[in-house]
Amino acid sequence: MTNPDYEMHLRPEEDYEMHFDDAGLKPEQTATVTPDYETQTVRPDPGCVFSEVTVEAIPEPTEEIDITENGTVDVARYGTANVAVPVGVFPEGTENITQNGDYDVTMKETAHVEVVPDLQDKTVTPTEQTQTIEADAGYDGLDTVTVNPIPPEYVVPTGSVDITQNGQVSVSGKATANVNVPQGVFPSGTKLITQNVTGEDVTNYSAVDVAVPGPTGTKQISITANGTTTEDVTDYADAEIMVNTDPAKGLVFEDYDADGYPHSARFVGTWTTIPKQYAYKVLESGFSSSLGLFNKINYITIPDGVVELINSCFLGCNVIKEFVFPNNDIFLDVNSFYECAVLETIHLRKNVTFGDSVFYNCYSMESAFFDGEVTKITSGCFRCCRSMMLYDFSHCTEIPPLYNVAALGHATGCVIRIPAALSDTTLGTGNGWESATNWSALTDIVWEVV
Amino acid sequence: MPENIPHNPGESADVEYPYKDNENLIRYYSELGYTVIKNETGDEYGEAIDPYPSKYTYTISENKIEPDDNPIEPEDAEAE
Numbered sequence: 001m002t003n004p005d006y007e008m009h010l011r012p013e014e015d016y017e018m019h020f021d022d023a024g025l026k027p028e029q030t031a032t033v034t035p036d037y038e039t040q041t042v043r044p045d046p047g048c049v050f051s052e053v054t055v056e057a058i059p060e061p062t063e064e065i066d067i068t069e070n071g072t073v074d075v076a077r078y079g080t081a082n083v084a085v086p087v088g089v090f091p092e093g094t095e096n097i098t099q100n101g102d103y104d105v106t107m108k109e110t111a112h113v114e115v116v117p118d119l120q121d122k123t124v125t126p127t128e129q130t131q132t133i134e135a136d137a138g139y140d141g142l143d144t145v146t147v148n149p150i151p152p153e154y155v156v157p158t159g160s161v162d163i164t165q166n167g168q169v170s171v172s173g174k175a176t177a178n179v180n181v182p183q184g185v186f187p188s189g190t191k192l193i194t195q196n197v198t199g200e201d202v203t204n205y206s207a208v209d210v211a212v213p214g215p216t217g218t219k220q221i222s223i224t225a226n227g228t229t230t231e232d233v234t235d236y237a238d239a240e241i242m243v244n245t246d247p248a249k250g251l252v253f254e255d256y257d258a259d260g261y262p263h264s265a266r267f268v269g270t271w272t273t274i275p276k277q278y279a280y281k282v283l284e285s286g287f288s289s290s291l292g293l294f295n296k297i298n299y300i301t302i303p304d305g306v307v308e309l310i311n312s313c314f315l316g317c318n319v320i321k322e323f324v325f326p327n328n329d330i331f332l333d334v335n336s337f338y339e340c341a342v343l344e345t346i347h348l349r350k351n352v353t354f355g356d357s358v359f360y361n362c363y364s365m366e367s368a369f370f371d372g373e374v375t376k377i378t379s380g381c382f383r384c385c386r387s388m389m390l391y392d393f394s395h396c397t398e399i400p401p402l403y404n405v406a407a408l409g410h411a412t413g414c415v416i417r418i419p420a421a422l423s424d425t426t427l428g429t430g431n432g433w434e435s436a437t438n439w440s441a442l443t444d445i446v447w448e449v450v
Numbered sequence: 451m452p453e454n455i456p457h458n459p460g461e462s463a464d465v466e467y468p469y470k471d472n473e474n475l476i477r478y479y480s481e482l483g484y485t486v487i488k489n490e491t492g493d494e495y496g497e498a499i500d501p502y503p504s505k506y507t508y509t510i511s512e513n514k515i516e517p518d519d520n521p522i523e524p525e526d527a528e529a530e
Contacts, residue, residue, distance in 0.1 A: 379496055379515075379516070401491075401493040401495070402495075403495055403496050404495060404496035404497045405497075405499065406496075430505070435501050437488065437493075437495065437498045437500050437506065438497070438498060438499050440475065440499060440500060441475060
């Protein structure tokens, strides 16, 4: 601290000297000075002299200094140093690494990496197969691979072969082939053939386009006499078979050209009489697809007089879209139309009695018309007929029992057409067709009363 | 289908009511897999679903339902 009224020069101790005027009598004063880090000047009052100046001892430093990081700090002026440097662990030393791998070098100041791979030397002898040479397990890789000379059992191609004409030429053992085929006339263009022919010269053509028109139209075949008849339907796409009802006769389709499709129908005595009813029935498997006979026939007329189609009669005939049923009562035995997959509609013209599963798996069937009575919808009768949209029972005079719900396959929204005389409206709620056993459980159909 | 349970033809059919949560329908069937006979008409069914209350009664028959004849729902059949 400096008093402006005093003037005092603090110099090295040997320079301290006070001068007074002893000649006169001037008032004397004393002064006390406390040393500071700054120069202080002390002067007596005007007309006065110092009799004594006391310079106090250098005071003890009392200020404090906060130190928060390492380094050199001037603390001469401070009495207290508050050191608060964050304490940590400092890496030191060197980690010597000689192999690949994961190492923790957190506490190391430096890492000396000097990895020397362990390499392998190998030798291989050429063979007829491509060989892939790799280092064995435990090695980091290959250093040198020595490939031996081709073994003496293998012939090294040498020399050349001259080829002067097209064809297959052996070049085995030759290193080069000299091809020198004289130029000539090359086939070009396309030969169009529109009819069956043999011996057609196509020498100068590079391609042949065969477009022979196929058969068209329908050949109607009607057989009325006993015996064997062969109908040639070569030029027709389809054959419409009109089966007669003469006893002791049947039919067999013939694939005389073995192209997989029937083109003629030969009638033989395979119809048998049902004595009690004086009518006919188709022999078991007579129409079965296992004979491969119906690939080109889309519909079949079952002649009048046939009163029974026996077990599995048309099972799996999956190219026939329509059967024309006879104009008489008929019994369709078990599985008689099972899985006729493209059958679209049936029209029973008289009373019908079903065996089980008659139309089971007829996926494509969309409509069924019954002009007569239906004795019963049997187990599996129309099961899985998932495309069915119309059952027309409008000619029935009695409600056919329905074996179970699943026996009547149908699509959602399928129409069941019934006569007004058998409806709930006429007979009273609970007494009509809509309320009959199992019919009442069909919730996704539409009743149509006519 | 339960096994080792004695089958007694002529017993009343088993009953499920309401049928599929529909209180307007009742189902008659055989837990042991036999057909049921409608007593009033003699008609034979794999199962019989009638409006509730039903005016018919059913008796379990001696005829086993063939495996393929099990009364399944239409949607199940369509899935086949």
